[in-house]
Amino acid sequence: MEEMIKVAHTLNYEYIGFTEHNPSQSQHSENQIISLLKPKKEAIDKINYSRVKKLLNGIFNGLEIDIKPNGELAIPEKALDLLDYGIASIHSSFRMSREEMTKRVLRALDHPKIKIFGHPTGRKLGQREGYELDWEAIFAFCLKHDKxxxxxxxxxxxxxxxxxxxxxxxxxxxxxxxxxxxxxNQLSLMSYGVAVARKGWVEKKDIVNTLSYDKIVQELKGGEK
Incomplete structure (x- = not known):
């Protein structure tokens, strides 16, 4: 974790978020999942108040969370309390109908701890097509609920x-x-994302992680109900 922070510093980042995948509910009990996530929170809290803190303004504790076919999040509710934010993503059951998949995504995004819809089309270039979504409904929901x-x-x-x-x-x-x-070393992949954003005519104001550390903290707090 500290090595990633040092690289982020060389890239002139103000902050960085760590968002590994959620522990499997099929292989762990609720208490085991919480026990697995607590050390990471403690480590980030420690870094935020250590000498490494001087390299960046802050470190965020996130998690990429699977969206179940019914739209539930694949993590206990108590575990979400440990996070600064969650990224909800689909990693299974790709062949649902457009209507069912849209309902699935919107149910997950409705949780107050979820701020980001991860790799939203689910595509993998040269490997699989993305699933179908009602993008008008997705855009409208994200705009209304600040996702x-x-x-x-x-x-x-x-x-x-x-x-x-x-x-x-x-x-x-x-x-x-x-x-x-x-x-x-994979932090350098940011340039690929920036290239996609530019092709989509994005401006700085459209990208949340161009905000200062203080402003993004406010955004994350403001998203909680």
């Missing part, structure tokens, strides 16, 4: 695609550009 769409910079994803990025801009929906980095 953000991810532009995932991983080269196999580049998701949201530039065509939908453009539509998001037209609808006034905010986005975040994320690297999906698993190791420190």
């Amino acid at each position: 953000w769409l991810e532009i995932n910079a991983w080269p196999d994803r580049l998701d949201l695609p530039d065509t939908l990025v453009r539509e998001a801009v037209k609808n006034g929906v905010k986005m975040v550009i994320c690297t999906d980095a698993h190791i420190k």
